[in-house]
Amino acid sequence: MIATYSEYIRRFVRKSGLGRKQCPGEHHFVSVFLVPLLYSINRIIPDYVNPDGTKRLIGDVIYFKDGAHHFGIEVKLGTVRLTREEFNSWIVDEVENKRPDVFIGVGASGLLVLTWKDFREVYVRAVRAREPSWEAKRIESGYGPLKRVDVLCRSCVRNVFFEHSEDLSISSSGQARLVAALSALLPKASTLE
Numbered sequence: 001m002i003a004t005y006s007e008y009i010r011r012f013v014r015k016s017g018l019g020r021k022q023c024p025g026e027h028h029f030v031s032v033f034l035v036p037l038l039y040s041i042n043r044i045i046p047d048y049v050n051p052d053g054t055k056r057l058i059g060d061v062i063y064f065k066d067g068a069h070h071f072g073i074e075v076k077l078g079t080v081r082l083t084r085e086e087f088n089s090w091i092v093d094e095v096e097n098k099r100p101d102v103f104i105g106v107g108a109s110g111l112l113v114l115t116w117k118d119f120r121e122v123y124v125r126a127v128r129a130r131e132p133s134w135e136a137k138r139i140e141s142g143y144g145p146l147k148r149v150d151v152l153c154r155s156c157v158r159n160v161f162f163e164h165s166e167d168l169s170i171s172s173s174g175q176a177r178l179v180a181a182l183s184a185l186l187p188k189a190s191t192l193e
Contacts, residue, residue: 001036005111005178006171008033009164013077014108026050026077029106030060034075041179042186059100063187071187074100074116078107080123080147087144091120092136102185107149110163110174112156113181122152 002008008029016023027050035049038061048062059072074090082091090099096117103119105112114122127134127145134145153161162178165171 002033004171004175005033005106005162006164006166006174009106009108009110010166013106014164023078026060026075026106029077030075034073034104035061037179038073038182038186041183042188044187044189044192058098063192065187065192069097070192071102072100073102073104075104075106076149077105078149080105080149080152082144084139084141084143088138090116091123091144092138105149105152107153108164109150109153110161111178112149112153112161113178113185114156114160115185118160122155123147126152126155 002011012024012028015021030050035046039045044063046061047064048057050060051057051062057072058069058074060075061073062069063071089095099116101116103112103114103116105114124136126147131145159177159181162174162181163170165174
């Protein structure tokens with residue numbers, strides 16, 4: 001069992017960049033760390049995990065209610081790379097019920113947890129920092145602008161950015177803050193019944 005997000009980052013994100021092994025990717029993070037953590041918080045098994053665009057589902061961790069999407073979490077590890085469909089639906093379009101509810105970004109410097117509304121603002125601001133005249137417009141192919149999660153982390157405040165630390169007491173404190181932040185965002189079992 002991986003006890004903290006800092007342990008995950010140390011073992012699977014930071015070491016991978018040193019040529020020791022390839023970074024396992026966001027599905028690994030979701031499977032071995034995030035879903036067990038979410039279950040420990042709300043005692044709900046997600047209806048879908050990492051559907052990868054199949055079934056037109058919204059996010060990597062999805063909870064349903066009454067046979068329809070209720071709550072989704074999108075995870076990006078290292079780089080925010082949004083497909084044409086994701087970029088057009090989740091960044092450009094204004095239809096909120098067609099977007100994930102929460103964004104979780106994992107970088108070498110830490111973990112970022114944002115509502116999707118806040119993520120859109122941070123993402124657009126980060127793209128405009130390099131290209132001041134950039135506008136979020138529909139794309140016909142490829143991907144939306146790529147952004148490193150660590151770049152997004154630099155512009156976020158402490159209550160949504162959970163810094164990686166090798167110090168056990170700091171990483172334990174960060175983990176406790178992460179659990180509190182996720183607890184506030186996640187659906188409760190009673191809302192899914």
